[in-house]
Amino acid sequence: MSTVNGSTAPTLAPVQLPPGQPGRPYVLQSLCGEIIYIPLSRSATRLLVTGKETDNAFAVVGTGGSEGAPIGFHYHRETHDVFLCLKGAVNVWADDQCRTLGPGDLASVPPGTIHQYQVKGDYSEFVGLIVPGGWEEFFRFIGEPYDGPLYPLVDERSLFEVLIPKLKAASEKFDMIPVRDHPQISPQAWEEGKDNTLPGKARPYFLRAGRGPRYLLGGIVCSPLVTTAESAGRFSIAAIEGSSWHDSNPLASALQFSDVHHAFQVADGVIEFAVSGEDKANLHVGETIYIPKGTSFGLKIKSRFAKAYVFVSGGGLVDLLRKAGKPYHESIPPEKPEAFQKTDLQSLQTEVGFQLV
Structure with a gap:
């Protein structure tokens, strides 16, 4: 508890932003966090837990948006990504596999895995884990602070002027190696004997909701x-x-x-x-x-x-x-x-x- 004007107030009162310092528990309101808009993406990224709170142990990032183009194939040398769909649908590619994730479905993408994602439908939500923390600085680098309700619906700027230069610079600054010639494949059907269990080792995999x-x-x-x-x-x-x-x-x-x-x-x-x-x-x-x-x-x-x-x-x-x-x-x-x-x-x-x- 903390004292405010002579009375006690709960330190767990919901806040809108992570505190930006380690060692402090907090509750974050729904659809809040540090909100970043990636230009022309039709989506917003919300930093829920960052490396600043966890001493770079991990970061938790939420994304909400409507259908747009895939973000582009890339891989990380050290960073492990996880995509967990909460609402709507998200396509996730991992090496030579692709699945359309629905609510509760998960994709695990360890270091060295060539991957990309694509938000689908009118409005979809997913939450991601980034390990180690600190890589979420990538979103701050290429994006813009946003204080609207969800994300901008209209952005008529030029992709080649506002985003491509930042992405090129980011590939030199962050653990992100673009793979521009990776073959684009269509989403594949879920496999009952493959996508309903944990592999027991660190390799890319998809897991259907309610399985495992x-x-x-x-x-x-x-x-x-x-x-x-x-x-x-x-x-x-x-x-x-x-x-x-x-x-x-x-x-x-x-x-x-x-x-x-x-x-x-x-x-x-x-x-x-x-x-x-x-x-x-x-x-x-x-x-x-x-x-x-x-x-x-x-x-x-x-x-x-x-x-x-x-x-x-x-x-x-x-x-x-x-x-x-x-x-x-x-x-x-x-x-x-x-x-x-x-x-x-x-x-x-x-x-x-x-x-x-």
Whole structure:
């Protein structure tokens, strides 16, 4: 809590911009963040968590827009990109593969993978993880600050005057190597035996929504989308689901991870987060919370159903739920979950690197 005019005010009151400094938890309002318009792109990029908050462990970036041209093939020497569609559709190319991502679908693009993306439809949204953080400076370099509602609908400037020179300069300044002669292929059909599981190693892959492994602990369902096996130990991503009707919630207890940062974005329902034992905030759809390493947190599901995506700079909460939970094969949380045993969490404190506080 902080003191304002002699009274206490919650430090987790939603803000519109990341604080730009490490070690501080914050809640970001829906469709906010540092908003950058890429000229003639018919889209806006929102920096939700940047390298400045995470000591360059990762960055979380949101993009919303309408259909335009693909951005152009390129690859990164060190940077790992992840594309997670939230609304509408996004084409993602990775080497010789392409899929049209719908809500909940994911593409993982490790370093060295030739890739590009294309926003589709009247309005689509996706969120991306960039590892390590700091590469989001690319967007600041080629784009322009934007303070409108979503993004400009009309831009009659010349592409060759306002954007191409910046892209050429950016390719020399940032970890981005253009590949102009890469063959353009059409989106391919999803493959049932290939796109519904995690590969277990750091290679490019696509994952369909609701597929892949799922784990149940109490009333919480964890669906890993990327684990440390697919990211060469650098990060993990999962969907977490639950219901306010369930008392068996292993995440209500305060957890403190000493070495990894967490960021959550709510995709459905309402979730209450308690940070450092006293500050609480109810997050709704589209809102993001960043929790730096060493900061304790717990969460409670406040609606009949809720879902959030969690991004971690390591194994963290995703590893904990994978190791403590049991394999689960249903598409929704159970009607009456089994009570979890707190000892199941306590026994993993050293292995996963956290404390129950």
